[in-house]
Amino acid sequence: MRKSAIVLLTVTALAVPNVEAYAATKAQKTAPKKKVVTVTQSFTGVPGSADRWGEVQVTIVVKKTTTTIVKTKKKTVTRRISSVSVPVYPNHTSRSIFINQQALPYLVQETLQAQGANIDMVSGATYTSQGFETSLQSAVLKEKAA
């Protein structure tokens, strides 16, 4: 009995590396070897016109992650806007400063929230955010083209 138990245990013990080898093969099948490259870069859009208020210019910081499956060389790219700043905005009148102090943080917030919608372009744009959208869109397009 004891002997057979030892035999069983031995078998079990022998089986362990086999299980690991199987797991390793399986792991290779489901999660093949990947190379992950992350690039963080900033892109500045063309100045957008906010009509009589002047110009708006948007800079975005994009974290681009490229995952390459080593064997097949298949690439997957994900992009995430990690920050939005507005280096140029209308500030020549107290009213435009007021509008921008109200609107710009909101627009920045919206941009970060809306990127999940995966939209190529926007039809129509609000009066004050037109310049912002324009500049943002061109910055995003620059990033895509990079």
Next chain:
Amino acid sequence: MIRVEHVMGMPIVVEVRDEPGSATLDRVFDWFRFVDETFSTFKETSEISRLNRGELSLEDAHPDVRHVLGRCEELREATRGYFDARATGDGALDPSGLVKGWSVDRAAALLEDAGSREYAVNAGGDMIVRGGTWRIGIQHPREQGKVAKIVEASELAIATSGEYERGHHVLDPHTGRAPEGVLSVTVTGPELGTADAYATAAFAMGEDGPAWTARLPRGYEAMTILADGRVLSTGAFPAV
């Protein structure tokens, strides 16, 4: 390949997803600059300005100018006068409401001639897309940075008119006042110039606009966002 330039007082985005050729994009932007030089009411030397000052007769004008002015007249009739290039208040002609969309239609034809079958031409938020799948957000009329609806299409012209429309407020040419009860009208269809004129006219009609858009010619669809939050779409409007 993507290029963004400021022409005709607005950003124009041209994105070509196949056969990118920078010489082709050069031609497209040369075309927009030509349109600006010829049609701008802000440029004293444009043919439109010279026509308005009586220095140029219609017979001597560029064939494109004659075509656009003729089309403006057709659209005025088709929209019961709600799209009116002559409703400027001072008797001058201002075909700007058609020129933007029409010039994008012609730019798309240039890309087609160059062999492209997957592209977008976007002039200040009114655009033509072709080939593959394009997701176009329609600006939320009340909340900045938000989209109200998403349209998905592979071949489409789309124009949105609203009280926020860039550069000028759309007025009802019959009363000279801003329409009430409507926030924005989006029109889709085969031609951008025509879609844009329909959107402008339907917006100027105010609350009567949606009923009018229900009878647009074949291929044109509309979505109207009313001030009370109702969204009225024609049967085949391509919203996701």
